[in-house]
Amino acid sequence: MLDQDLKTQLAAYLEKLQQPIELVASLDDSDAARELDALLADIAALSPMISRAAGNDPRTPSFLIRRTGSDVQVGFAAIPLGHEFTSLVLALLQVGGHPVRIDAALAAQVRALPGDYAFETYMSLHCQSCPDTIQALNAMSVLNPRIKHVAIDGALFQAEVEAREILSVPTIYLNGQPFDAGRMSIEQIVARLDTGAAARAAAALHDVAPYDVLVVGGGPAGAAAAIYAARKGIRTGLLAERFGGQVLDTMAIENFPSVEYTEGPKLAASLEAHVRSYGVELVTSQRAKALQPAAAEGGMVGIELDSGATLRAKTVVLAPGARWRQTGVPGEAEYRNKGVTYCPHCDGPLFKGKRVAVIGGGNSGVEAAIDLAGIVEHVTLLEFDGRLRADEVLQRKLYSLPNASVHVNAQTTEFVGDGSKLQALRYTDRGTGASHQVEVAGVFVQIGLLPNSEWLQGAVQLSPRGEIVIDDRGHTDLHGVFAAGDATTEPYKQIVVAMGAGSTAALSAFDFLIRHSTPADAPAANAA
Template identity: 70%
Template sequence: MLDDALKTQLKAYLEKVAHPIELVASLDDGAKSKELDALLLDIAGLSDKVEYLGDGNDARRPSFAIRRTGTDVQVRFAGLPMGHEFTSLVLALLQVGGHPPKLPDDVIAQIRAIEGEFHFETYFSLSCQNCPDTVQALNAISVINPNIRHVSIDGALFQDEVEAREIMSVPTVLLDGKPFDQGRMTVEQILAKIDTGAGERAAEQIRRKEAFDVLVVGGGPAGAAAAVYAARKGIRTGVAAERFGGQVLDTMAIENFISVPYTEGPKLAAALEQHVHEYDVDVMNLQRATALVPATEPGGLIEVRLAGADGKPGASLKSRSVILSTGARWRQMGVPGEDEYRNKGVAYCPHCDGPLFKGKRVAVIGGGNSGVEAAIDLAGIVRHVTLIEFDGRLRADEVLQRKLRSLPNVDVIVSAQTTEVIGDGKRVAGLLYKDRDSGQLHRLELEGVFVQIGLLPNTEWLKGTVELSPRGEIVVDDRGQTSVPGVFAAGDATTVPYKQIVIAMGAGSTAALSAFDHLIRTSVPTRTAAPEMEAA
């Protein structure tokens, strides 16, 4: 099952296993069970601390548990955790085997102190780049506290179960059989939902913080670059982010990041966060900015009000300068039925959710690069794709359009305006669109709608405080300065054209340097140090 290169790598990892572990499989006569059997045999053959047992009695087949011998410490997978989930498998083997998860000591103590029993189920797809974070977070929690159980389920393999439970988006997490959450989740986000009082404790910690010299709001590429450049100046730097990585976490393939021919969004986001943590930067995750209060006098403190992961009003942070890098989110169509059927057939990530629509009919809304790429990807999974574009022609690169036109199960409709998503109350059944030339209404029968119509800046909380463009973007000059003294901005939330990762990073660096220049001209930093020279 594993090639020689993977076996060599996995064998090296398994040397870190401290306690004997057992692989307990539940199999049937199907092809996937045979593949799982071969995979587990390969793993057991790489370490004398791993024993393979084939006597499991789990109802899901194929599935297997990784169990610490003689204990109730275990994690379970239903399906073959390959693709993006292979890392989840490796980490589960190590952690059940006694290798500690990479979590702060206070977080580990918080997990151990949680009382009660919890049974989590996570539905994933092997092509989902966000699923591993959720799977790995819940696996780590369940290893630290055995009263918290977790099973990860390949939705494409257990299609009947997905249909019965109406799972139409991944990752989807159930707790004790009931919906818990959807989308990428970190350990901290999960704990905020199951550990009562966690939000207030986090808010209290924030209230006790001293004022910053530079406070970065947002943890995407622009925010990360701003934090690094500010910290290198030796000034007190903080980052408040709802989720570190931002929109990059939802990006599958990145092939135009200069000097890196190919990477994936979650990998880049992890590298950004690691780089920021190499400096003396106070990173505050799960914090959503709700209001900006400008300084009342030149050189005074600017206030940023926050809400925690539970959505309740939290604490406030103060700083001598602020860099806004709140990024953007997927733009919605804004038509009846879209919100009602979100994650019930209306989706925004074809890589994540595409496998759940195997053999079905779907539509892709949007004829730019994202929309055409989504249609091409989905065409290899679903029965039929209809791409709908508002304009009179597609706007994607010609090379993508040629590929699209070569696919036999794709139709393209231009000059079409989607007017409604329709369903049966539980899931999508079709959509209505208007022919913009004739005005005639048409109905498409389908099971899924993938929306790919661009991004919307996360700036609603700034209305009435800083100048925004008609599109809601923060208006900035060539130094990243906003209309409010001491407040700078960078990245996809601003009027800077071309929403690209490399451009956001440059803008974040510019904003940090501008903020530092502002500080030395208007106030005395709280902690000074000789500026570090940049490498030529």
């Protein structure tokens, strides 16, 4: 099941097991069960600390990783390879006594949660967003045995997915009822369960001393800004609702210089580790609500949070990033996660054998259509413009596919459904004026990005597109406020460009501090 290189790597990890564990498998006579049985046999053969046992879970094939003689366990109704192999390895180690590496206060908060919680997470092995959620809930179940969690492969349990009308992953159920959908961190899950957490977090933030530089945003631009600021030896904070930003939703990255191929979540994890290595103070799971300009030269800039707290800094670097742009036509909001989706890699497997559509003829849209064509019965691509804007090589590939069709000059007018799930998509031919309806189970919207700048309205100058207006050094029109990345007027929305812009903004902020601080407060001019 596992090749020799993977076995060698896994065996090295399993040497870290501190307590014996058992793999409790509930199998049937399916091919998937035989595949899972082979995987578990390979794992058990790699360490004397691992034993096997037969289970009786009605959901087959599935298995538990259980700490011998205890209630600590993690469940998988899946063959956790692909993006979930890391989740499997972490579960083996953590159930086997290897420490869960999160903040001590957060771990204590998880252990103190009252009541019993049975979580089920529907995921896809092709989903790059799912592992964060799976690993968060697995870690919580190790810290608190009253929390149970099973990760379910939607492609493996298609009937269950259809019965619950799950059309996006990850989708989380708690005690049999819908809990949430989309990537979630431990902090976000705990905040939902512990209703007093937000107030306590806000109270703690009130006591935080002002920063020299406060970066708002945890994507490539924000990470680069934090690293470059911290290297100057000045007190640096980074505020982010989730670290990684839009990169977390990026499947393949093949144009990052010196790295031939990587994936978004891997790059985001590396960025976070790099930021933390410089001692940057991270404030996560908090959303910025408003920017308060400095009252006078030499005063502090404030960032007001949704929680009610306000963080203050001598300088601020805005790097809030962007999100998927929506069409804004009737039915889109109603059927979001009920057939309307924005991540073909995450949700594509849920539409296996069905008819789907893609809106958008740029690189993202055409790549999505090509990928989906290998899974679905038929994919229809709609482009508003009179021609596709994707690279020529992608266009040739799309037009060569027998189960793909393309309509240009197509203006999407309505998402149609029965109230619970999407059933069709309507569009108008801009050339003839004729109206058409395409029967589809899913629509993947790929029409670009929208800057996360609404909270800055009236505080800094924004372009007509809502982008933060900056000069070539990252300056905004506000004293002590800089900006970088996809939320700015920088024309090229690329990871490497965002990193360079974040570095520029941080260096500009440092230069600002030198020029506008009193001698006693100024950072050392010869800082590294």
